[in-house]
Amino acid sequence: KGGTEVTKKLGKSKGKLAKGVVGGGSFQSMGLHPPLLRSLLVRGYRTPTPIQRLAIPILLSTPPRDLVGMARTGSGKTLAYMVPLVQRLGGRHATSFGARALVLIPARELALQVLKVGKELARGWSGGGGDHAGDTEVKDNADAGNKKGQSLRWGLVVGGESLDEQFEMIASNPDVIIATPGRLLHLIVEMNLDLRSVQYIVFDEADRLFELGFATALHEILFKLPTTRQTLLFSATLPKNLVEFAKAGLQNPKLVRLDAES
Ligand code: ADP
Numbered sequence: 001k002g003g004t005e006v007t008k009k010l011g012k013s014k015g016k017l018a019k020g021v022v023g024g025g026s027f028q029s030m031g032l033h034p035p036l037l038r039s040l041l042v043r044g045y046r047t048p049t050p051i052q053r054l055a056i057p058i059l060l061s062t063p064p065r066d067l068v069g070m071a072r073t074g075s076g077k078t079l080a081y082m083v084p085l086v087q088r089l090g091g092r093h094a095t096s097f098g099a100r101a102l103v104l105i106p107a108r109e110l111a112l113q114v115l116k117v118g119k120e121l122a123r124g125w126s127g128g129g130g131d132h133a134g135d136t137e138v139k140d141n142a143d144a145g146n147k148k149g150q151s152l153r154w155g156l157v158v159g160g161e162s163l164d165e166q167f168e169m170i171a172s173n174p175d176v177i178i179a180t181p182g183r184l185l186h187l188i189v190e191m192n193l194d195l196r197s198v199q200y201i202v203f204d205e206a207d208r209l210f211e212l213g214f215a216t217a218l219h220e221i222l223f224k225l226p227t228t229r230q231t232l233l234f235s236a237t238l239p240k241n242l243v244e245f246a247k248a249g250l251q252n253p254k255l256v257r258l259d260a261e262s
């Protein structure tokens with residue numbers, strides 16, 4: 001209910017924001033690490049979409065909050081969770097054991113798309129040269145306290161990859177795993193994949209995850225995650241079974257629900 005009201009207000013100011021006015025929910029006002037902000041702007045993401053404008057500040061707030069984001073297909077939900085993910089992971093590889101973030105998504109093709117978006121966002125952090133010249137102040141900031149930082153490692157856990165490949169990938173200690181539930185559960189069982197290090201988990205296209213019969217797998221995966229995690233659920237619709245899943249898996253989540261036209 002609250003989300004809808006906010007959306008209506010945002011709807012009115014849309015034109016102004018689209019012209020790039022700073023403040024009032026711009027990417028520039030979100031306190032993002034300079035390399036992340038630069039990645040967004042360089043890739044043409046100049047103004048956040050309504051779901052991004054609402055969800056990103058909630059997801060970056062302290063202490064971390066769980067969130068249910070409901071908005072239509074094409075409303076920009078990927079960046080709504082991927083920007084906070086990259087920011088929270090500090091954009092760099094951590095040598096500590098195990099993945100720190102997990103994205104569950106219903107299909108291999110979707111996983112590949114999300115992987116591409118994530119890698120692009122995190123690219124500005126990679127040391128040595130960088131992909132865009134002329135940003136010394138950005139580089140200094142990104143390297144503070146992390147002189148020898150390696151770029152974030154991404155792992156794909158989807159059907160169609162050989163199990164040997166998946167084993168090697170897991171052994172490389174990825175920071176983020178993007179997975180379809182069936183294959184992930186398989187790795188949990190067959191390879192003892194440990195998810196206790198996961199701090200940030202996203203259920204993307206959650207309505208489709210349920211339509212495709214992943215409910216049991218999702219509950220089993222939930223059970224393997226630490227209780228201290230930040231949990232996000234994004235969906236175009238919110239059927240009853242999903243509300244129940246959210247009640248079981250999320251703690252006092254903020255609901256951001258946008259009108260169909262947003
Ligand atoms: P959803 O997951 O809600 O269906 P996506 O995250 O796939 O939507 O985004 C839909 C399209 O909108 C993509 O092509 C994406 O690149 C584009 N997009 C997302 N956010 C922005 C933005 N802030 N500015 C411009 N284009 C955007």
Ligand code: MG
Binds near residue numbers: 077078204205
């Ligand atoms: Mg999507």
